[in-house]
Amino acid sequence: MAGRLDGKVAVCTAAGQGIGRRVAEAFLSEGAKVFASDLDAGKLEGLDRFGTVETSGLDVTDSKAVSAYLASLPAPDILFNCAGYVHHGTVLDCDEAAWDFSFDLNVKAMHRTISGLLPRMLEKGGGSIINMSSAASSLKAAPNRYVYMATKAAVIGLTRSVAIDFIKHGIRCNAICPGTIESPSLEGRIADLGKSVGGTDKAKTMFVERQPMGRLGTPDEIASLALYLASDESAFTTGTTQLIDGGWSL
Known part of the structure; x- marks a missing residue:
């Protein structure tokens, strides 16, 4: 089935490589117009081979830059939040600077994009928000992932909060929780x-x-799940933590 996102507008962060890149390509291939950003704008080259895309360099930890960028976009149907960082170590390896950076990039960046775009999604009548969390969160313990797990558990809480607050307004919000992905x-x-x-x-x-x-796991497998959550096929799905971890959390 082709054209699953025909006529839809999608905003994708960290779309330059890995999971973010493959998701942006999948959205484009299925007919969405995609506004793709990345800290390194050069990594976004070539996305236009897949469909209609506008690319921008963006530091999602810069509140002013994010606000200016979001103000330039049309009202989206889809928001895919992918920017993140994996900090290695226990609590003894995490000083306040590391803690603040991880939460700023992994959690607050999502707050910036959601709070900036949600009002226009509501005016449009609804939309799908997809946040990248991790199996290594409140769902599964992993060694030496102290602040990373804390941030990804926070993403699950953020996701469920948005889902319940706007469930009657056409907004769906779900979290993808991968295992180890190439x-x-x-x-x-x-x-x-x-x-x-x-x-x-x-x-x-x-x-x-x-x-x-x-x-x-592969980025293609994550992109397939993101595409489902972005499409109308998942119209009855919100507030979920979508594990895609090869059974790691069993």
Whole structure:
């Protein structure tokens, strides 16, 4: 079935690589007009091959920049919040600066985009908000992910709050909670872990071994779920935490 998002306007953050890139491509391929942003605008090159897109460099931790950017957009039908950062370590490795940065990027950035676009989505009659959380949150414990897990649990709370407050106004809000996904972000974590465990091959094996299916997930698999949540096919779905983790949380 093609054209699942025909006529819809989608706003996607962190669309330059990994999951964010693949989701933006999927939305475009299914007919949406996409406003794609990333901290590094250069990474957005090539999205126009998939459909009608407008690209912008955007630091989602800059409130003034976000407000100005959102004011320039038409009222969206879809908001996909993907920007995030994985901090490594326990509470003993997390000073106030690390805590503040993680919450600013992983949680407050979503508050900025949602609070900025929700009024116009309401005027339009509804819409779908999709937030990237993680299986490593209130759903599953992971070692050395202290502040990351705290932020991703907060994203679930934020998502459910928006869902219940606007459920009678045509707004749906859902969270995607992936397990370990092949991405540039993961490659960076593998490289860092490899320094202490005897190389990147060993580090990657450790990430794979914690997945019960014996493999990593792919950005395409996350994009398929995001596309469902963005489309009218999920009209009866809101306030959910959509686990897509290869059974890791079982």
